[in-house]
Amino acid sequence: MSELINRKQILLKRYRRNKCMGLLVSLLILICVGLLVVWWLPILLAVFTWLVHENWFVEYLFYSPKNDYQYKFTADTEQLGVTLDKGRLVLRQEFELIGDETLILAVRLKSSMVGHFIDPYVVLSYDDRQVFERGVNGLRYLNLTGQAQLLLSGQLLLRSRFCHVQGELVLSVFRYPDVRRQRMMVIAPHADDAELAAFGLYSQTVQPWIVTLTAGEIEAEHYQRMGLSKPEAARLKGRLRAWDSIVVPRWAGIRQEYLIQLGYFCLQLMAMKLEPDRAVVSLEAELNDIRVFRQFNQFLLPADTNGLATWSNLLADLRAIILLARPEVIVLPCSLLDSHPDHVCARQAVLEALQDLEWQPTILLGYANHLHDNNRWPMGDSGNGVALPPFFDTTYTLLPYCVSLSKQEQCNKAMSLGMMHDLQPRISFKRRVRRVIQRLFSGRAISPWGENDFFRKAVRRHELFWFVKYK
Structure with missing residues (x-):
């Protein structure tokens, strides 16, 4: 139990130390620029550096966005092949869904160049945008729960922005008793x-x-x-x-x-x-x-x-x-x-x-x-x-x-x-x-x-x- 807590504290300390070192190096570079070039350029660069930090480096990831998520489901989990046909998700075989199942779609995403700077995301049927890490390049899991009827009718749209969908799509279906x-x-x-x-x-x-x-x-x-x-x-x-x-x-x-x-x-x-x-x-x-x-x-x-x-x-x-x-x-x-x-x-x-x-x-x-x-x-x-x-x-x-x-x-x-x-x-x-x-x-x-x-x-x-x- 304490190992997990200690791990986060270690990672946070390392993250903050590395960020402090980066800011110190940036400060030294700005001082050198001011001494060797013109006095106002370090001010301009400092503002630019601050904007970059606040937009792209203020949050932390303790993993690489290129890593695959590694979920292991039970052997009896129902899994179906899914194809993407003209932007619509189509089941490869007929299947019965009541509508309250938990539906998880395994998908491999690769970020575009812009997706390294703006959050890449996948849109499901216009009104659901599921966002992933900047620079994503690996296996991720979309949540299709609540979209069963659209999926069965072949009307569930899937569009990606600032990333590309690659490889085989696999739908995992989890049926549970209604705990409510x-x-x-x-x-x-x-x-x-x-x-x-x-x-x-x-x-x-x-x-x-x-x-x-x-x-x-x-x-x-x-x-x-x-x-x-x-x-x-x-x-x-x-x-x-x-x-x-x-x-x-x-x-x-x-x-x-x-x-x-x-x-x-x-x-x-x-x-x-x-x-x-x-x-x-x-x-x-x-x-x-x-x-x-x-x-x-x-x-x-x-x-x-x-x-x-x-x-x-x-x-x-x-x-x-x-x-x-x-x-x-x-x-x-x-x-x-x-x-x-x-x-x-x-x-x-x-x-x-x-x-x-x-x-x-x-x-x-x-x-x-x-x-x-x-x-x-x-x-x-x-x-x-x-x-x-x-x-x-x-x-x-x-x-x-x-x-x-x-x-x-x-x-x-x-x-x-x-x-x-x-x-x-x-x-x-x-x-x-x-x-x-x-x-x-x-x-x-x-x-x-x-x-x-x-x-x-x-x-x-x-x-x-x-x-x-x-x-």
């Missing part, structure tokens, strides 16, 4: 994680529970600017996000007694995991009692007796909730893709809590809100489809499970995110300028739903999960 008709529990490490990953899913589910593990109280600079001290700001932020975790899901019609906030401290789950019986304190709020953030719960839990933030208490809380709710489906972070330490630990806590428990779910669904290899994924703009993320480890089998969201459901999801206090503060002036630059030079649209980048990432026509048959 089963009792479900969504595990959210922080308030808003359930909405980011699964608002569309849980809003369509007959009996969903949402369990939020932490108060998310740290990084409260926005509230410090109101005149509060650092601990006061952290406490206020934690209380607000605890309130969000209880109130916002009611926008989707969830009953309040099915919404639980455990109030553990943000970024302290790993410390709790390492010493299960030692109580930790908040990193910024100067608190050692989690009950401050649990006041909106409808019933008492084991840790309410002492309010200590320990791993043992977290497991006891989770066991009590699982036995009460008896979920058939548990939705939780996928640690193979999401390396945020609280997300990794949240998954581990649920799995430990389930050990030898008298009630067991039948299905686990994983989600990823913080991809460790590509900080822009899902690439592209609000409202578009979600292609499969980069993945390169063939020792694991990842089975995609996709839920389609209508325009109205996307709007409802965007409104739920807008109610979350952590997504409301304005982004920095630097980021606003960067968005304008990328809009002008790369054609990247600004999300109409909000400034925070999660509005772009999360408000899509798809919600993507990873299916695990648990018991």
Whole structure:
């Protein structure tokens, strides 16, 4: 578990070090130009260099865009050959689709010259643009979920821009039971994680529970600017996000007694995991009692007796909730893709809590809100489809499970995110300028739903999960 977290930290440090070295070299070159040529030329070159950086080098990829994505599906996955005939996808054989299957099309893409500078993408039936890495040259996976009827009728259009489709097309069909008709529990490490990953899913589910593990109280600079001290700001932020975790899901019609906030401290789950019986304190709020953030719960839990933030208490809380709710489906972070330490630990806590428990779910669904290899994924703009993320480890089998969201459901999801206090503060002036630059030079649209980048990432026509048959 810690290896994945450490790997991202190492890669981030290397990326930042290399960028600093590049900027230093550029500065030395500009000084030399100013001394040897004319004084104003370095200023012009500095502005040009800054524009290039903000448009093309501000995001990171911890892999080459020329690498093939390496997904391994199970042997019983249905796969069909597909041809591209005059811009239309045509199945090579007759096939039956109900319409709710997860449809993934393996396609080899090669970027054009322009596609090294502007995001290459594939358009499906005019209204779905799935975007890939600049300079892409390898195997990728398009998401055709929700397009079954157009595909069967031969009316599903496929056009590429700034890249070319090459080689054989293979369609993988994943048929699952409808989890929306089963009792479900969504595990959210922080308030808003359930909405980011699964608002569309849980809003369509007959009996969903949402369990939020932490108060998310740290990084409260926005509230410090109101005149509060650092601990006061952290406490206020934690209380607000605890309130969000209880109130916002009611926008989707969830009953309040099915919404639980455990109030553990943000970024302290790993410390709790390492010493299960030692109580930790908040990193910024100067608190050692989690009950401050649990006041909106409808019933008492084991840790309410002492309010200590320990791993043992977290497991006891989770066991009590699982036995009460008896979920058939548990939705939780996928640690193979999401390396945020609280997300990794949240998954581990649920799995430990389930050990030898008298009630067991039948299905686990994983989600990823913080991809460790590509900080822009899902690439592209609000409202578009979600292609499969980069993945390169063939020792694991990842089975995609996709839920389609209508325009109205996307709007409802965007409104739920807008109610979350952590997504409301304005982004920095630097980021606003960067968005304008990328809009002008790369054609990247600004999300109409909000400034925070999660509005772009999360408000899509798809919600993507990873299916695990648990018991």
